[in-house]
Structures are given as C-alpha cells and as structure tokens.
Amino acid sequence: MTHDGTAAGALLAEAAARLAAAGIAAPRREAAVLLAHVSGVPAGILLADRQRGIGARAAAAFRDLVARRATREPLQHLVGRWPFLDFELRVDRRALVPRQETELLAAWAIDEARARGARRVADVGTGSGCLAIALARGVPGVRVVAVDASAAALSLARENVREHGLAGRVALVRGCLVEALGPGAVDLIVANLPYVAEDEHATLEPEVRDHDPREALVAADGGFATIARLVDRAAAALAPRGALLLEFDPRQAERLRALCARRAWQDVVLRDDFSGRPRCARAVRPAEPVGAGEGDAG
Numbered sequence: 517m518t519h520d521g522t523a524a525g526a527l528l529a530e531a532a533a534r535l536a537a538a539g540i541a542a543p544r545r546e547a548a549v550l551l552a553h554v555s556g557v558p559a560g561i562l563l564a565d566r567q568r569g570i571g572a573r574a575a576a577a578f579r580d581l582v583a584r585r586a587t588r589e590p591l592q593h594l595v596g597r598w599p600f601l602d603f604e605l606r607v608d609r610r611a612l613v614p615r616q617e618t619e620l621l622a623a624w625a626i627d628e629a630r631a632r633g634a635r636r637v638a639d640v641g642t643g644s645g646c647l648a649i650a651l652a653r654g655v656p657g658v659r660v661v662a663v664d665a666s667a668a669a670l671s672l673a674r675e676n677v678r679e680h681g682l683a684g685r686v687a688l689v690r691g692c693l694v695e696a697l698g699p700g701a702v703d704l705i706v707a708n709l710p711y712v713a714e715d716e717h718a719t720l721e722p723e724v725r726d727h728d729p730r731e732a733l734v735a736a737d738g739g740f741a742t743i744a745r746l747v748d749r750a751a752a753a754l755a756p757r758g759a760l761l762l763e764f765d766p767r768q769a770e771r772l773r774a775l776c777a778r779r780a781w782q783d784v785v786l787r788d789d790f791s792g793r794p795r796c797a798r799a800v801r802p803a804e805p806v807g808a809g810e811g812d813a814g
C-alpha cells in the first residue's frame with residue numbers, strides 16, 4: 517500500500533548507508549529505531565511496510581538524528597529513553613547509559629534481596645537509578661538508599677525514581693560510597709562502580725568515551741581502586757549476614773577474589789556475563805569486619 521510522504525524504506529536505506537559509513541555496527545536496526553522515534557510508528561512495522569509514507573516534518577527530524585548519530589552521539593541519548601529489565605529509564609549525558617551486563621547484576625540482587633528477606637538495601641553509584649529502581653520494583657516493600665558522588669547523576673536518578681512512582685521508597689543521597697550509611701544500616705548493597713583503567717579511557721568507543729561521564733567509567737589502580745575501597749568499607753554498613761553484590765571487569769576477577777579473602781568476606785560467588793566471563797560477585801559480610809590494613813597478609 518502506498519501512502520503520502522517519503523517511503524519509509526527509502527529513508528531507512530539512505531540512513532543505513534550513512535550510519536554504516538560512520539562505523540555503526542547495526543545500521544539498519546538503528547535507523548529503524550530512530551525513524552520509529554520520530555514517526556511514532558513501531559520499528560517492526562516500518563521495516564515490514566516499506567512503502568509507508570513518512571511526512572515531511574518527521575523525515576526532516578529523522579535526517580537530523582541520523583546526522584547526529586553519524587557523529588557517534590549515542591543512540592540512547594538521541595531517543596532519550598532506554599529499556600532496563602522490564603521497564604524504561606530516561607537517559608542522557610548526566611549518567612552512564614545502563615548496560616545489558618548490569619541487568620544480570622540487577623536480577624541477581626533482586627533474587628538475593630528476596631531470599632534474605634531484605635528490608636533495606638543500598639545502591640552505591642546509582643547513576644541513572646537503574647539498580648535502585650529495579651530493586652524497588654522487584655522486591656515488595658523494600659526501601660532503597662541510592663547513593664552517588666555526582667549531583668548530575670542524582671538529578672537524573674531523581675527524575676527516573678519519580679517517573680516510576682517510587683519517591684516514597686527510594687531515597688537519593690549524595691556521598692562517597694557508604695559514608696552516608698550508618699553502621700549495619702542495610703541488609704544488602706549492590707554496586708556497579710567505575711572499573712575502567714585510566715589509560716584505557718581513550719581507547720573506548722566514541723559513544724562511551726565522549727558521552728558517558730568520565731567519572732562514571734574510570735578508576736585509579738587499573739580501574740580497581742573504587743571497587744577495592746567499597747570492599748574495604750561495605751561490611752561496616754551491612755547488617756550481620758548482609759550481602760554485597762558487585763559488577764567488575766572480568767580481568768579484575770582474581771584481584772577481587774583475593775581482596776575478599778583478605779577482608780574475610782564469606783560465601784564469595786562469581787557469575788559470568790553473556791560472553792562467559794566473570795562479571796558479577798556476591799559476598800557475605802564477615803562476622804567481624806576486617807578493615808584495610810588488618811587483613812593485608814598478601
């Protein structure tokens with residue numbers, strides 16, 4: 517069936533060629549996502565009904581977005597929203613775009629919180645608020661403290677928390693790691709903190725390097741410093757038998773295991789990501805927290 521306006525198929529073909537030339541790995545899919553965004557027609561329908569007419573205004577807006585995407589502005593920032601588990605979040609330059617790997621951590625944290633009957637949990641380095649919102653949605657009645665050092669990230673997290681109607685159960689706190697939490701304040705801590713080495717930042721894809729906040733990505737000591745500080749300090753903020761769940765770079769797995777052993781964390785379990793490499797860890801609070809320095813035998 518033919519319609520008024522420019523045919524969707526022609527717009528998509530032109531855009532896909534431009535995106536491919538710019539080095540975008542999935543140019544057809546991304547073109548369809550952008551056309552769906554400006555036209556309000558689902559991507560699947562645009563791909564199936566290539567003769568569907570797209571009005572002049574939507575076609576112009578689409579070409580603008582394609583031009584921006586060709587400069588490697590992230591697709592997620594151009595559409596302004598992105599799915600995480602079974603919900604959507606606003607995303608922009610204020611915080612890291614939530615990653616698929618982090619959905620594994622979120623699902624694990626929800627399972628742990630339910631199994632432990634957790635009443636109070638903390639999301640340390642909340643960014644967009646994705647993990648805090650996932651926990652509040654997935655664990656009935658749980659209260660979440662979402663901490664971040666970045667005021668900009670917290671302002672985005674606040675918008676997302678409000679949009680999900682969770683302002684009464686998710687408190688947003690500016691601070692460093694667990695410093696704002698009292699002793700034994702929470703039953704579970706989940707954290708996806710920066711873990712990219714400083715000298716690797718320049719090698720990241722432009723979408724990440726130039727658009728995600730640097731402080732959301734990079735940590736000292738080969739990317740391990742912030743995670744290590746949390747492993748040192750988290751036990752004090754956990755109730756007895758409370759658990760810490762972390763995401764990390766697969767190359768940090770053995771360092772993390774060794775550090776957890778030195779600090780006497782118990783029941784340490786690592787899980788793989790979609791590529792079969794260790795990406796998340798769960799550790800249970802030591803009976804007597806061992807601070808930095810005290811357990812440094814190795």
Ligand SMILES: C[S@@+](CC[C@H](N)C(=O)[O-])C[C@H]1O[C@@H](n2cnc3c(N)ncnc32)[C@H](O)[C@@H]1O
Pocket residue numbers: 611612613614615618640641642643644645646647663664665666669691692693707708709710711731732733742
């Ligand atoms: C990798 S991003 C993760 C954001 C979000 N949790 C997610 O999974 O998409 C790390 C976040 O930790 C925050 N951050 C970095 N260092 C921190 C610290 N010392 N204390 C609290 N937050 C920190 C950053 O501002 C950033 O928002």
